[in-house]
Amino acid sequence: MASGNKENQVLSKIVINGKHGENSPYFDGWKAYDSNPFHPTKNPQGVIQMGLAENQLCFDLIQEWIMNNPKASICTAEGVSQFKYIANFQDYHGLPEFRNAVANFMSKVRGGRVTFDPDRILMSGGATGANELIMFCLADPGDAFLVPSPYYPAFVRDLCWRTRAQIIPVECHSSNNFKVTREALEEAYNKAKEGNINVKGLIITNPSNPLGTTMDRETLKSIVRFINEKNIHLVCDEIYAATVFRAPCFVSVSEVMQDMENCKKDLIHIIYSLSKDLGLPGFRVGIVYSFNDEVVNMGRKMSSFGLVSSQTQHFVAALLSDDKFVNKFLAESARRLGARHNHFTKGLEKVNITCLPSNAGLFFWMNLRGLLKEKTFEGEMKLWRLIINEVKLNVSPGSAFNCSEPGWYRVCFANMDDETVDVALKRIRAFVGKETGKPPLELKRWKSNLRLSFSSRRFDENVMSPHMMSPHSPMPHSPLVRAT
Amino acid sequence: MELVKSQQLLSKIATNDKHGENSPYFDGWKAYERNPFHPTKNPQGVIQMGLAENQLCFDLIEEWIRNNPKSSICTPEGVHQFRNIANFQDYHGLQEFRNAMANFMSKVRGGRVRFDPDRILMSGGATGANELIMFCLADPGDAFMIPTPFYPGFVRDLCWRTGVQLIPVHCDSSNNFKITREALEVAYKKAKEDNINVKGLIITNPSNPLGTTLEKDTLKSLVSFINEKSIHLVCDEIYAATMFSSPTFVSVSELIQEMEDCNRDLIHVIYSLSKDMGFPGFRIGIVYSFNDQVVNCGRKMSSFGLVSSQTQHMLASMLSDEKFVTKFLSQNQTRLKKRHEKFSKGLEEVNITQLPSNAGLFCWMNLKSLLEETTFEAELKLWHVIIHEVKLNVSPGSSFNCSEPGWFRVCFANMDDEAVDVALSRIRAFVGKETKKPVALKRWQENLRLSFSSRRLDETVISPHSSIPKSPLVPAT
Numbered sequence: 001m002a003s004g005n006k007e008n009q010v011l012s013k014i015v016i017n018g019k020h021g022e023n024s025p026y027f028d029g030w031k032a033y034d035s036n037p038f039h040p041t042k043n044p045q046g047v048i049q050m051g052l053a054e055n056q057l058c059f060d061l062i063q064e065w066i067m068n069n070p071k072a073s074i075c076t077a078e079g080v081s082q083f084k085y086i087a088n089f090q091d092y093h094g095l096p097e098f099r100n101a102v103a104n105f106m107s108k109v110r111g112g113r114v115t116f117d118p119d120r121i122l123m124s125g126g127a128t129g130a131n132e133l134i135m136f137c138l139a140d141p142g143d144a145f146l147v148p149s150p151y152y153p154a155f156v157r158d159l160c161w162r163t164r165a166q167i168i169p170v171e172c173h174s175s176n177n178f179k180v181t182r183e184a185l186e187e188a189y190n191k192a193k194e195g196n197i198n199v200k201g202l203i204i205t206n207p208s209n210p211l212g213t214t215m216d217r218e219t220l221k222s223i224v225r226f227i228n229e230k231n232i233h234l235v236c237d238e239i240y241a242a243t244v245f246r247a248p249c250f251v252s253v254s255e256v257m258q259d260m261e262n263c264k265k266d267l268i269h270i271i272y273s274l275s276k277d278l279g280l281p282g283f284r285v286g287i288v289y290s291f292n293d294e295v296v297n298m299g300r301k302m303s304s305f306g307l308v309s310s311q312t313q314h315f316v317a318a319l320l321s322d323d324k325f326v327n328k329f330l331a332e333s334a335r336r337l338g339a340r341h342n343h344f345t346k347g348l349e350k351v352n353i354t355c356l357p358s359n360a361g362l363f364f365w366m367n368l369r370g371l372l373k374e375k376t377f378e379g380e381m382k383l384w385r386l387i388i389n390e391v392k393l394n395v396s397p398g399s400a401f402n403c404s405e406p407g408w409y410r411v412c413f414a415n416m417d418d419e420t421v422d423v424a425l426k427r428i429r430a431f432v433g434k435e436t437g438k439p440p441l442e443l444k445r446w447k448s449n450l451r452l453s454f455s456s457r458r459f460d461e462n463v464m465s466p467h468m469m470s471p472h473s474p475m476p477h478s479p480l481v482r483a484t
Numbered sequence: 485m486e487l488v489k490s491q492q493l494l495s496k497i498a499t500n501d502k503h504g505e506n507s508p509y510f511d512g513w514k515a516y517e518r519n520p521f522h523p524t525k526n527p528q529g530v531i532q533m534g535l536a537e538n539q540l541c542f543d544l545i546e547e548w549i550r551n552n553p554k555s556s557i558c559t560p561e562g563v564h565q566f567r568n569i570a571n572f573q574d575y576h577g578l579q580e581f582r583n584a585m586a587n588f589m590s591k592v593r594g595g596r597v598r599f600d601p602d603r604i605l606m607s608g609g610a611t612g613a614n615e616l617i618m619f620c621l622a623d624p625g626d627a628f629m630i631p632t633p634f635y636p637g638f639v640r641d642l643c644w645r646t647g648v649q650l651i652p653v654h655c656d657s658s659n660n661f662k663i664t665r666e667a668l669e670v671a672y673k674k675a676k677e678d679n680i681n682v683k684g685l686i687i688t689n690p691s692n693p694l695g696t697t698l699e700k701d702t703l704k705s706l707v708s709f710i711n712e713k714s715i716h717l718v719c720d721e722i723y724a725a726t727m728f729s730s731p732t733f734v735s736v737s738e739l740i741q742e743m744e745d746c747n748r749d750l751i752h753v754i755y756s757l758s759k760d761m762g763f764p765g766f767r768i769g770i771v772y773s774f775n776d777q778v779v780n781c782g783r784k785m786s787s788f789g790l791v792s793s794q795t796q797h798m799l800a801s802m803l804s805d806e807k808f809v810t811k812f813l814s815q816n817q818t819r820l821k822k823r824h825e826k827f828s829k830g831l832e833e834v835n836i837t838q839l840p841s842n843a844g845l846f847c848w849m850n851l852k853s854l855l856e857e858t859t860f861e862a863e864l865k866l867w868h869v870i871i872h873e874v875k876l877n878v879s880p881g882s883s884f885n886c887s888e889p890g891w892f893r894v895c896f897a898n899m900d901d902e903a904v905d906v907a908l909s910r911i912r913a914f915v916g917k918e919t920k921k922p923v924a925l926k927r928w929q930e931n932l933r934l935s936f937s938s939r940r941l942d943e944t945v946i947s948p949h950s951s952i953p954k955s956p957l958v959p960a961t
Contacts, residue, residue, distance in 0.1 A: 014620070020781070022784065054571060076556065125608050136497050136498070136645050137495055137497070283570060292494075295494065298499075301503040301505065305645075306767075310766060310767075312794050
């Protein structure tokens with residue numbers, strides 16, 4: 001049998017390089033959850049999962065719809081006559097009714113202010129597959145994409161791992177609520193150029209993960225102007241589009257383009273998915289929507305590597321072409337998200353914990369700078385371990401998102417029921433009360449059974465976010481198990 | 485935007501043609517799309533015989549579905565599971581799905597081997613599975629050896645985004661296209677001389693397009709070969725359950741049980757439910773590796789093409805129904821055998837021979853005697869005649885990179901009995917006519933492009949079963 005070294009030569013560099021992002025120190029937090037998961041009755045002292053950006057608030061609406069629409073399934077008595085046709089359908093264009101329904105839904109999510117062409121809709125293996133696909137279309141190995149920080153940790157896997165592209169962070173700061181400034185873009189772009197790096201584009205997530213904010217129209221416009229001037233691509237991951245629960249309204253790049261005469265459409269691409277807006281991450285419905293004909297053409301051929309199951313296409317087509325249901329769902333989902341967000345943020349205010357003001361997303365961006373013993377990332381990690389082990393909440397430290405300043409934490413709120421929310425709030429209140437009541441020395445106390453390894457915050461290490469671990473995973477050793 | 489500027493704007497991958505669709509064979513597909521056969525509405529239309537689909541057993545599946553409403557998350561009996569399933573995106577896959585797949589794969593191999601559910605990785609159909617295993621085993625520029633004739637889609641699956649190259653290992657009819665040690669050595673040596681880093685060998689067993697299963701001894705010699713060279717062996721066993729007569733299919737997984745010296749870290753199996761069950765739309769691709777590192781890393785990679793949890797749930801239920809699986813596999817085999825026999829007899833009646841085969845959804849038909857000259861040009865000319873005069877869409881051997889002209893793959897499991905009869909009567913009429921009038925072969929319809937470029941490996945990749953005329957490789961097969 002081959003020795004370890006010989007084996008490394010036997011497998012590809014991609015396997016060896018670790019860019020899948022799971023070899024990170026943050027893993028310990030996930031172990032804590034997996035080994036002691038909260039349950040209201042069976043384990044009320046367990047760790048509450050607040051690191052998962054899932055939307056579990058509206059399943060009742062979908063289940064009700066399913067009961068009333070048996071034809072949406074190829075497995076009901078009413079729908080089984082379609083089974084053969086659907087099971088056999090592997091055309092990479094996708095079912096026309098699926099594309100029509102998705103185009104219609106995407107339009108409704110944007111208040112009907114823009115319409116989408118079903119022929120530009122490409123499928124892929126979830127947003128994970130969609131992000132990778134667009135990079136394969138736009139960037140060669142070694143090429144770079146700019147990404148404003150803080151950003152979704154798994155972008156490193158999605159955009160760089162098998163594509164061999166690289167990402168370059170564009171730093172944003174709390175001083176202006178993490179707005180993406182022209183200066184920051186120019187700085188990152190120029191630095192890349194000086195380093196002889198070929199910048200092919202910019203990728204933004206709007207609404208933002210982890211900030212939970214929508215980009216204002218002026219900022220979006222300035223970004224579009226920037227990429228036009230540099231003649232580089234703009235990829236907008238709009239996966240949280242329908243999670244907007246309060247003003248300001250979500251402005252999609254597709255809308256902004258309509259207003260900007262000089263915008264080169266060939267540079268604009270949208271990534272979408274049903275994982276967040278509808279809460280269907282298991283169905284792997286990833287969408288690439290490009291305004292560039294060649295990208296659509298080539299991307300469609302590439303979608304063969306991750307087509308949506310025809311069974312799921314058929315179901316989604318029926319669900320999303322029911323206008324009445326879609327209207328009701330979008331309204332109710334926004335309402336429930338808003339109520340949940342409000343409940344949480346008000347609860348935190350009571351103990352003087354502030355969050356970045358946000359109007360979207362399944363999480364809020366919590367400011368715990370006041371609780372840091374030292375205003376360093378080490379301090380952030382220490383506090384994080386405390387929160388995991390003593391407060392027993394699994395939240396995600398800002399450094400996992402490549403945030404440029406320590407002390408921020410992403411807290412998910414849409415993946416639990418109301419009772420659990422109350423337990424979480426109570427724990428936070430108790431912890432903060434204790435921490436602000438006691439001398440700072442107490443913060444040093446943590447359970448030493450956790451690995452304290454913390455390597456320097458180099459760019460390519462901050463890819464593991466505890467929120468990527470699956471709470472439903474039976475296997476504790478799999479951090480990036482879930483795409484989120 | 486000008487083409488040149490536009491090309492610089494996109495990646496090299498997006499602007500090369502390794503997706504395989506810019507091939508001269510496209511014309512045949514257009515003919516089908518423009519004029520598709522229908523028994524009543526268009527009885528003179530082109531019959532689609534280029535699609536390797538298995539449509540023979542849907543009645544059994546539909547019956548099972550009706551009797552098992554809990555397998556769906558959309559029935560009253562199953563909807564209480566909707567939430568859990570819709571939310572489940574764990575890249576390990578549902579435990580019950582993996583258990584059921586492992587169980588099914590074992591049954592397909594007559595229970596002679598057991599599969600470990602923890603080694604089962606999901607991917608976007610066999611298309612995604614083939615690509616995933618390449619990403620795990622090979623770097624850009626590395627090569628995999630592949631016996632000819634082979635599935636045209638392999639160029640896209642194995643090479644397009646991975647940057648890997650394929651090195652054909654030539655097989656010919658003199659020994660029924662057996663893969664010989666000599667052919668392997670020749671190909672390997674030449675690659676080495678050209679400074680190409682060979683990382684492995686990929687085989688399809690049962691074979692597409694030959695429809696044959698590898699003899700145990702041949703498989704053994706392949707395993708010995710790759711062990712000696714310390715290169716990987718990827719076995720695409722996607723047609724495993726389409727074996728309909730002896731010799732029994734021998735999977736590499738069975739063989740390595742007997743070969744103690746085999747380095748299991750080099751062995752990987754690709755599987756799917758697209759052919760055996762006729763579910764290409766469900767995108768169930770499986771990578772099964774005996775190499776722990778590949779399983780571990782491949783599992784992370786499967787995030788790019790997980791099977792829809794809705795589909796995992798349904799299949800978990802279906803494939804863990806032992807009674808159903810036993811009945812299905814047996815019926816599938818019986819019906820494939822019957823269809824193959826019917827077709828073969830029909831061809832025999834007009835002295836058309838085919839490679840003796842015992843598996844697959846197609847036969848490998850020998851039309852050498854009908855060629856004007858033993859060249860690929862002549863093969864293409866004959867092919868155009870078959871499309872336009874006989875009105876059958878079959879696949880010429882050159883599209884599978886066959887080293888000798890005159891072979892055509894003809895699919896028989898994607899139509900009903902009546903269509904088979906029509907196809908056979910057309911073949912009989914054509915052959916009867918052609919053997920009486922040799923000159924007639926030169927006649928073809930001028931509206932087809934006669935372009936035929938040199939038979940380079942990367943051209944022969946078109947796949948014929950698209951429903952949309954301008955998209956040759958549209959379905960994965």
